[in-house]
Amino acid sequence: MTRFEILHTESSCGWGGQELRIIDESEGFLDRGHGVTIAASPESRIFVEASKRSVPVVALPIARRSISGLHAIHAYLASRPVDIINTHSSTDSWLVALSTRLLRAPPKLVRTRHVSATIPGNWPSQWLYRSAVSHVVTTGAALRSQVIRETGLAEARVTSVPSGIDLERFFPGDRAAARALLGVSPDVFLIGIVATLRSWKGHRYLVEAFAALRDARLRLAIVGDGPGAENLRLQIAELGISDRVLMPGNQADVVPWLRSMDIFVLPSYANEGVPQSIMQAQACGIPLISTAVGSIGEIVAHNETGLLVTPRDGDSLRAAITQLKEDAELRARLSAAALDQARARYAAANMIDRMHEVFLGVMARGN
DSSP states (O other), X not given: OOOOEEEEEEOOOSOSHHHHHHHHHHHHHHHTTOEEEEEEOTTSHHXXXXXXXXXXXEEOSOSSOOHHHHHHHHHHHHHSOOSEEEEOSHHHHHHHHHHXXXXXXXXXEEEEEOSOOOOOOSHHHHHIIIIIOSEEEESSHHHHHHHHHHHOOOGGGEEEXXXXXXXXXXXXXXXXXXXXHHTOOTTSEEEEEESOOOXXXXXXXXXXXXXXXXXXXXXXXXXXXXXXXXXXXXXXXXXXXXXXXXXXXXXXXXXXXXXXXXXXXXXXXXXXXXXXXXXXXXXXXXXXXXXOOTTGXXXXXXXXXXXXXXXXXXXXXXXXXXXXXXXXXXXXXXXXXXXXXXXXXXXXXXXXXXXXXXXXXXXXXXX
C-alpha cells in the first residue's frame, strides 16, 4: 500500500459538518497507516476537537490572509515535507497555494469544496483552481457540476466524494430513554434541528413556521451555536414562544438529541453541500424536512426519503411540518426508506476509500 503524508488545512474557526469531516477523514487515514496532520488556527474549534480525538494537529496563524500565515505554512513545510495538502476553506487555500510557490518541490494540492457558494470569475480565483490546485473534491455531484461550470476545469480533475458518517454511532435508539437523559418530556411532539447557527441554515424560517403552529404539545429544539444565536433568541422572544423552544447550544454528542426528535428539519437556503446532520438524522431513523439546496437533493428524494420545501418560505415549511405531524404512517415510511439508504451508502469507510483513490491519482499524474 502506498503510504501518504497528508496535511489538512482549515482556516475556519467555526464548527460544523465541514470541520467534522476533516477530523473523521483524518482518523480514517491514520487507521490505515498514513501520516496525517491538521493545521488550524489555535483559537479554532477544530484545533481543540482534533486534540481531544488524538488526531495530530499543529497551530498555525491561518484564520486570516496575512504575511505571517504565509511564512508559517512555508516554514512548516520546509521542516516537514508532505506529499499532499488538502485545503478546505478559501483563506487556507490561498495561503497554501501562495506559500508552496516558494518551495523547490511543492506537495500536491487538493482543494475540497464543501459549500455551493459561487466561485468568482476573476483571474486570481481561476488561477487558484486551474493552476495551483492539482485536483478538486466536492461533497456532492451538484457541487462538482458547479465547479466544472464556473472554472472550466476538465471533468477528470473534479471528483465528488460525499461525506461518510459513523454508522456504529448513528443508528435508531429508544426515544423515551433519550428524552429521559435530556430532561425532555415524553408527552411533547419534538421538532428539531442540529446545525451551526448561521443565517443560511434557515433557522429563522423554522422559528417562524413553528410559531404559527398552535399546538400546545409542540416543542422546538435548536441544537448548535454560532453567530446567529442572539438574533434567534430575539426572534423567539418577540414571537412569545420562549417557553416552547429549547436551545442547548453545541453538544459533544448529538445522538440523544436526534433520537429524541419526532421530526428533523434543515431549511437551508444557500451554500450547502451534503449536510452531515441530514445523514445523521436519516441513520437514526428520524423523518425529516429540508430543501433542494446544494446537493441536499442527492440524499433527500421528496416523498421518498424526506419532504422537500421551498427555501425561505415559512408557510411551505409549516405545511410540511403539519403534514408529517398528523401522518404517523408517512413518518414511518419516510424514515424507514432513509434508514435503508443510510445503511447502504453512508459508511465512513466509503469516503476514505474514495479519497484514497483521489490521492493515488494525483500522485500518479505528477502535476
